[in-house]
Amino acid sequence: MVILRLISLLALLLGAGLPWPAAAAEGAGLSAIGQGLVSHRALYTLSVARLDPRNYRSGVTGGLSLEFINACDGFVLNQRFLIETTTDDGTILNNMVLNSWESHDGMRFRFKLRDEVNGDLDTELNGEGILSGHNRGGLVRFSQPEDTELSLPSGALFPTEHTIRMLALAQGGGHWLHAPVYDGSSADGYADVGGFIGTALPPETAGRDVLLALKGLRSWRVRLGYFPSDRAQDTPDYEIAYRLYENGVADDIVFDYGDYAIRATLSKLEVRPRDRC
Numbered sequence: 001m002v003i004l005r006l007i008s009l010l011a012l013l014l015g016a017g018l019p020w021p022a023a024a025a026e027g028a029g030l031s032a033i034g035q036g037l038v039s040h041r042a043l044y045t046l047s048v049a050r051l052d053p054r055n056y057r058s059g060v061t062g063g064l065s066l067e068f069i070n071a072c073d074g075f076v077l078n079q080r081f082l083i084e085t086t087t088d089d090g091t092i093l094n095n096m097v098l099n100s101w102e103s104h105d106g107m108r109f110r111f112k113l114r115d116e117v118n119g120d121l122d123t124e125l126n127g128e129g130i131l132s133g134h135n136r137g138g139l140v141r142f143s144q145p146e147d148t149e150l151s152l153p154s155g156a157l158f159p160t161e162h163t164i165r166m167l168a169l170a171q172g173g174g175h176w177l178h179a180p181v182y183d184g185s186s187a188d189g190y191a192d193v194g195g196f197i198g199t200a201l202p203p204e205t206a207g208r209d210v211l212l213a214l215k216g217l218r219s220w221r222v223r224l225g226y227f228p229s230d231r232a233q234d235t236p237d238y239e240i241a242y243r244l245y246e247n248g249v250a251d252d253i254v255f256d257y258g259d260y261a262i263r264a265t266l267s268k269l270e271v272r273p274r275d276r277c
């Protein structure tokens with residue numbers, strides 16, 4: 001992704017295997033940060049952020065729906081990504097739905113993915129991941145495709161635990177985090193994610209009505225580079241840049257795929273109270 005302009009440095013850090021600083025994690029109070037993640041439903045409008053003139057795409061529209069529930073037994077994350085791409089050969093409609101559950105301690109993860117292209121099924125995944133410990137790796141077992149397994153390395157994280165650790169690092173004044181992350185989107189491998197966190201931004205002023213529920217909250221600019229797990233290349237497959245609030249809500253998201261980038265702008269935010277446990 002072009003946004004970071006830090007690909008070489010990220011690759012160096014990934015090659016060095018920069019670990020998660022355990023002392024910072026303990027000091028930040030990961031459990032407290034997890035409990036502070038707010039249940040919410042967010043709608044994002046998709047638009048072109050950058051398009052290389054030589055790219056075969058001529059337009060991108062669509063939407064992203066995200067529902068996060070901080071439930072009594074774990075974290076529920078339901079995502080739908082609907083994107084229409086106009087090309088020289090016609091229109092391509094991608095409709096991806098990813099539903100997942102993750103235990104509060106980050107040790108277990110269940111997921112179901114369905115991805116359609118122009119109404120035809122392209123990918124279907126269903127499975128469960130279990131970690132032996134954050135420093136001991138784990139295993140993903142798939143019921144779809146059948147009889148498929150994926151080994152996870154030492155230090156592997158599931159997506160909500162990764163967000164919690166990013167917030168812990170940000171609140172402690174740290175800037176870099178490298179971790180293998182599995183999010184339920186592939187049966188072939190996990191992603192080696194290199195993350196950079198900027199300095200804390202001033203508290204939200206709610207200049208846009210959609211941000212009223214975030215007024216007074218701290219936030220940070222975050223940039224993530226997603227490298228293939230086999231480390232066969234020195235540049236990321238793609239990168240994501242966004243603004244992360246201390247309660248887990250994200251805004252101003254840019255998905256950068258190199259020759260084009262898509263912006264997801266928060267258009268609706270509904271914050272929900274937690275269930276009594």
